[in-house]
Amino acid sequence: MMSQATKEKSQYRSAFEEFAKQIAQGEPLWAARLREGAMDRFEAKGFPTTDLEDWKYTNVAPIVRAAFRPASNKAGSPAQPEMIDPSIYTEAARSRLVFVNGVYSPELSSLEALPAGVVLADFATAFTGEHADLLRESVEQNAAHDEDAFAALNTAFLRDGAFLLIPKGVSVEAPILLLFISTSADPDVLSSPRVVVVAERDSAATIIESYSASGDAVYFTNAVVDISLGDNARVTHYKVQDESLRAFHVASTRAELGRGSAYNLTTITLGAQLSRHGIEVLFEQEGAECWVDGLYMVGTGQHADTHSLIDHRKAHCTSHQNYKGILDGKSRAVFNGRVFVHRDAQQTDAMQSNKNLLLSTEARVDTKPQLEIYADDVKCAHGATVGQLEEEELFYLASRGLHANLARNLLTYGFAEEIVDKIKIGSIKAQLDEAILNRLHARLEA
Amino acid sequence: MSTIELLANQEYKYGFVTDIESDAIPKGLTEDTVRLISSKKDEPEWMLEFRLKAYRHWLTMREPKHWPNITYPEINYQDVVYYSAPKQKATKASLDEVDPELLRTFEKLGIPLTEQKQLAGVAVDAVFDSVSVATTYKEKLKKYGVIFCSFSEAVREYPEIVKKYLGSVVPTNDNYFAALNSAVFTDGSFVFIPKGVRCPMDLSTYFRINNQESGQFERTLIVAEEGSHVSYLEGCTAPKFDKNQLHAAVVELIALDDAEIKYSTVQNWYAGDEEGKGGIYNFVTKRGKCAGRNSKISWTQVETGSAITWKYPSCILLGENSVGEFYSVALTNHAQQADTGTKMIHIGKNTRSTIISKGISAGKSRNSYRGLVKVLAGAEGARNYTQCDSMLIGSKSGANTFPYIEVMNNTARVEHEATTSRISEEQLFYLQQRGISQEDAVSLIINGFCKEVFRELPMEFAVEAQRLLGMKLENSVG
Numbered sequence: 001m002m003s004q005a006t007k008e009k010s011q012y013r014s015a016f017e018e019f020a021k022q023i024a025q026g027e028p029l030w031a032a033r034l035r036e037g038a039m040d041r042f043e044a045k046g047f048p049t050t051d052l053e054d055w056k057y058t059n060v061a062p063i064v065r066a067a068f069r070p071a072s073n074k075a076g077s078p079a080q081p082e083m084i085d086p087s088i089y090t091e092a093a094r095s096r097l098v099f100v101n102g103v104y105s106p107e108l109s110s111l112e113a114l115p116a117g118v119v120l121a122d123f124a125t126a127f128t129g130e131h132a133d134l135l136r137e138s139v140e141q142n143a144a145h146d147e148d149a150f151a152a153l154n155t156a157f158l159r160d161g162a163f164l165l166i167p168k169g170v171s172v173e174a175p176i177l178l179l180f181i182s183t184s185a186d187p188d189v190l191s192s193p194r195v196v197v198v199a200e201r202d203s204a205a206t207i208i209e210s211y212s213a214s215g216d217a218v219y220f221t222n223a224v225v226d227i228s229l230g231d232n233a234r235v236t237h238y239k240v241q242d243e244s245l246r247a248f249h250v251a252s253t254r255a256e257l258g259r260g261s262a263y264n265l266t267t268i269t270l271g272a273q274l275s276r277h278g279i280e281v282l283f284e285q286e287g288a289e290c291w292v293d294g295l296y297m298v299g300t301g302q303h304a305d306t307h308s309l310i311d312h313r314k315a316h317c318t319s320h321q322n323y324k325g326i327l328d329g330k331s332r333a334v335f336n337g338r339v340f341v342h343r344d345a346q347q348t349d350a351m352q353s354n355k356n357l358l359l360s361t362e363a364r365v366d367t368k369p370q371l372e373i374y375a376d377d378v379k380c381a382h383g384a385t386v387g388q389l390e391e392e393e394l395f396y397l398a399s400r401g402l403h404a405n406l407a408r409n410l411l412t413y414g415f416a417e418e419i420v421d422k423i424k425i426g427s428i429k430a431q432l433d434e435a436i437l438n439r440l441h442a443r444l445e446a
Numbered sequence: 447m448s449t450i451e452l453l454a455n456q457e458y459k460y461g462f463v464t465d466i467e468s469d470a471i472p473k474g475l476t477e478d479t480v481r482l483i484s485s486k487k488d489e490p491e492w493m494l495e496f497r498l499k500a501y502r503h504w505l506t507m508r509e510p511k512h513w514p515n516i517t518y519p520e521i522n523y524q525d526v527v528y529y530s531a532p533k534q535k536a537t538k539a540s541l542d543e544v545d546p547e548l549l550r551t552f553e554k555l556g557i558p559l560t561e562q563k564q565l566a567g568v569a570v571d572a573v574f575d576s577v578s579v580a581t582t583y584k585e586k587l588k589k590y591g592v593i594f595c596s597f598s599e600a601v602r603e604y605p606e607i608v609k610k611y612l613g614s615v616v617p618t619n620d621n622y623f624a625a626l627n628s629a630v631f632t633d634g635s636f637v638f639i640p641k642g643v644r645c646p647m648d649l650s651t652y653f654r655i656n657n658q659e660s661g662q663f664e665r666t667l668i669v670a671e672e673g674s675h676v677s678y679l680e681g682c683t684a685p686k687f688d689k690n691q692l693h694a695a696v697v698e699l700i701a702l703d704d705a706e707i708k709y710s711t712v713q714n715w716y717a718g719d720e721e722g723k724g725g726i727y728n729f730v731t732k733r734g735k736c737a738g739r740n741s742k743i744s745w746t747q748v749e750t751g752s753a754i755t756w757k758y759p760s761c762i763l764l765g766e767n768s769v770g771e772f773y774s775v776a777l778t779n780h781a782q783q784a785d786t787g788t789k790m791i792h793i794g795k796n797t798r799s800t801i802i803s804k805g806i807s808a809g810k811s812r813n814s815y816r817g818l819v820k821v822l823a824g825a826e827g828a829r830n831y832t833q834c835d836s837m838l839i840g841s842k843s844g845a846n847t848f849p850y851i852e853v854m855n856n857t858a859r860v861e862h863e864a865t866t867s868r869i870s871e872e873q874l875f876y877l878q879q880r881g882i883s884q885e886d887a888v889s890l891i892i893n894g895f896c897k898e899v900f901r902e903l904p905m906e907f908a909v910e911a912q913r914l915l916g917m918k919l920e921n922s923v924g
Binding site (some may be wrong): 370386387 | 474513821823836838839841842843844845846848849851852855856860861864865866867868
C-alpha cells in the first residue's frame with residue numbers, strides 16, 4: 001500500500017514538472033510559487049483513506065490506482081462547436097465560458113450577453129487584467145486553508161479557470177454558464193477546473209456550473225469553486241454534474257456570505273462512477289440566508305458522496321438544506337451534512353433534511369446529518385430518512401388503473417419533483433426531467 | 447426579561463466517604479495484577495485465561511480519543527487501584543454478618559439492605575468498590591429458578607452458564623475499555639431467568655465507589671431464556687474527590703426466543719465541581735443481543751452524573767422480529783461532558799428499533815448524541831425510528847447530534863429526526879402567571895421534555911429521576 005502511494009506521488013510529481021515547463025511563459029511568478037507549495041502539500045498529505053472520519057464511506061483507491069495526467073497542451077483539444085451544442089443551455093448561449101478537457105477554449109466561449117462592468121474571463125486573461133489582485137487574493141486564500149489533498153492537487157495544476165466579477169449594484173439578467181466538457185479524444189486526463197466568483201455588494205447573478213462529457217471516457221475532474229458574496233448580494237448557483245459514467249469527479253464549493261446576502265445552491269448529481277462534492281457555506285456576517293439543495297440519482301456502478309458544512313458564525317442567519325437521493329441498481333450514496341452553530345450565532349434558524357429512496361435491493365445509503373450547537377437561542381432541526389415507495393401509494397395508483405411499473409415511476413418522479421421544481425432555468429429543468437424519465441423508462445424495459 | 451442564565455447547582459448529596467478498612471492491592475496494572483485479582487477471587491483457570499487474553503489484547507490497543515466529542519487529560523492506568531474490597535468475613539451467610547458500617551452506608555444512600563426495611567418488590571445487589579456486599583431476596587427468587595447473585599458467586603456456582611455467555615456479546619477485544627474491563631473486572635451482577643419465567647420482582651444493582659484511588663470495573667451478565675421476562679435497574683453514586691476516578695463497566699444482555707429484558711439505569715456518579723475538578727470518568731460498554739425470534743431488549747437510561755460519559759448501550763437484532771429500544775435522558779451541567787447514544791444493528795428480518803434521546807445541556811457542558819442505525823443486507827423489512835431532541839440552557843453550553851445511518855437493504859425504513867431548542871420565555875411566562883414559581887416552571891417544562899423517556903422507567907425510578915433532574919438544575923435559571 002505504501003509503495004503504491006509513493007509511486008502515485010512520484011507519478012503526479014513528474015506530471016507536475018512537465019506541466020510547469022509547459023506553462024512557464026505566461027504564468028505570473030506568484031502563481032508558480034503557489035503551485036509548487038501546493039504540490040508539496042499534496043505529497044505530504046497523500047490521498048485520504050477511509051480511516052479518516054470524513055472519508056469513512058468513500059474509498060478513493062480507484063483514483064489513486066489510475067494514472068491521470070493533465071491535458072497535454074492547448075492546441076491538442078479538438079472540440080468542435082457541434083460537439084458541445086447539446087451541453088449548452090440556451091438561456092446562457094451568449095454568456096458562457098467553455099473548457100474542454102480542463103483547457104479553456106476561447107473559440108467556444110461567448111460573452112455577448114454580459115452587461116458592461118461584468119468581468120468573465122479565463123485565468124490567463126484575468127492574471128494580467130485589471131482585477132489580477134482580486135483573483136490572486138482568492139487563489140492564495142484558498143491555498144492557505146485547503147484541507148485535503150484534492151484541493152492541493154487542484155492548486156498544483158492551476159492553469160485554466162474562470163474568473164467572474166459582478167461589480168456592486170449590477171444585476172446580470174442572463175445566467176452565466178461555466179461549461180466543463182470532457183471528450184474521449186483525451187483519455188485518462190486530469191482536469192483541474194477552478195472557479196472564482198466575486199459578487200460585490202448589492203449585485204445579483206445566476207451561475208450554472210456544468211460538467212458533461214461526450215463519449216464514455218475515463219477521466220478525473222478535480223474542481224474547486226470559490227464564491228464570495230458582498231453585502232446584500234444575491235447569487236443563484238446551479239451545479240450540474242453529468243460526467244461520463246466511468247469518470248471520477250471530486251469537487252469542492254465554498255461560499256462566503258456577507259451581511260444580508262443570499263446564496264441559493266442547487267446541485268444535480270447524475271454522472272461519474274465515483275463523485276464527491278464538498279460544500280462549505282460560511283456565514284461571515286449577520287442576516288444572511290442560504291439554500292443548499294440537491295438531488296443525486298445514481299445507478300449500478302455509481303457512488304455519489306455529498307459532504308456539506310453550513311457554518312453559522314454570526315447571528316441572525318438562516319439556512320435551508322434539502323437533499324434527496326434516488327438509488328437504483330448496485331449503487332451507493334453518502335450524505336454527510338454538518339451544521340455548526342458558533343457561540344455567538346444567536347437567533348440562528350437551521351433546517352436540514354436528507355431523504356433517500358432505494359429502488360433496488362443492492363443499493364446502499366450512508367447518511368449522517370450532524371448538528372453541533374453552541375448557542376442557546378437557536379432553532380435547529382434535521383431529519384433523514386431511508387426507505388422505499390409506499391405500498392399504500394402504489395396501491396392507490398393501481399386502483400386508479402395505473403400499471404404497477406408506471407405507478408412506481410410516477411411516484412419516483414414525484415419524489416424528485418421537489419428539487420426539480422425549484423430550478424428556475426427551463427433548459428436545466430428539461431435536462432433533468434429527461435434524465436429522470438430516461439432512467440425510469442430504462443427500468444420499464446429492463 | 448432575560449431570565450435564563452446559570453447560577454449554582456445544588457450540592458451533590460451522595461458525596462460522603464465511608465470510613466471503612468479496605469483490603470486493596472497496590473496501584474498499577476501488569477500481568478501480575480491480573481493474576482492477583484483472579485487468585486484473590488479464587489477463580490477457575492478458564493476465567494484467568496479469559497482475563498489474560500483480554501489484558502494482552504488491551505496492551506495492543508489505543509484509547510479511543512479521536513472520535514468522541516470529549517476531552518480529558520491523559521489517564522495514567524498505572525495510578526489506579528484495581529482491587530479494593532471492604533474488609534469483612536469472606537463468606538456472608540446472611541446480612542447479619544455484613545459490616546454494619548456498610549449497611550449504614552447503603553441506608554444513607556436510600557438503599558436499605560436489612561430484611562425488614564427492604565424495598566418491597568425489588569431485589570438488590572449492592573456493590574461496594576470491587577465487591578458485592580449483599581444480595582437481597584436471593585432465596586425467594588431461587589424458588590422461581592431465577593438466579594440473581596454477584597458475578598464472583600456466579601463464576602463459582604454456575605460456571606457453565608457464565609462460560610457459555612461471557613464475552614459472547616462484548617468480546618474481550620471489542621474496544622479499549624471493554625478489554626481493560628475484561629482483564630481486571632472484579633465483581634458485578636449475574637442474572638439468569640430460566641425458560642418461561644416471568645421474574646416476580648424487579649432486580650437491581652447499586653454501585654458505590656468509595657476508595658479514592660480505585661477504579662470500578664464491574665461486569666453484568668443477564669441471560670433471559672426462551673419466553674422469560676425481567677426488568678433490571680441499576681443505580682450508581684460515588685463520594686466527592688478532587689481526583690478523577692475511572693469506571694469502566696461491561697454489561698452483556700442475551701435474550702433468547704420470545705424473551706424480554708428491560709434494563710434501566712439512573713446514573714448519578716459524582717460529576718466533579720463547577721470547574722470540572724474531580725468526578726467519575728464513566729467509560730462503559732453496554733450491549734444486548736436479541737439472539738432469539740421475537741425477543742426484545744429495552745434500554746432506558748437517565749444520565750445525570752459523571753464528569754465524562756462515554757456510553758452507547760446497543761442492541762444487536764439478530765433474531766427475526768426482534769425489537770430494540772433505547773430511551774435516554776442525558777443531563778449535563780457545569781463542566782460535564784457526555785458523548786452518549788446507541789447502536790441498533792439490524793441483522794434479522796422484520797427487526798424493529800426505536801431511539802428516543804433527550805439531551806439537556808446547561809452551564810458550560812457539552813452534550814452529544816452519537817448513534818448508529820445499521821441495516822444489513824439480510825434485514826428485510828427492518829424499521830427504525832429515531833428522535834433526538836436537545837435543549838440548551840444558558841449560552842455557554844453545547845449540544846451536538848451525530849447520527850450515523852447505514853442502510854444496505856431497500857425494504858428497510860429508517861427515519862431520523864432531531865431538534866434543538868431552549869425553554870421559551872413564553873412557556874415560562876405562561877406558567878408563572880398561573881402562580882407557579884419559576885423553578886417549578888422550569889422543572890415542569892424539563893420533565894415534559896423528558897416525558898417519553900420517564901414513562902419507560904419503573905415507577906420508583908421515574909420518581910427518582912424526576913427529582914434528580916430538578917435537583918441538578920436547581921438555581922440554574924434565575
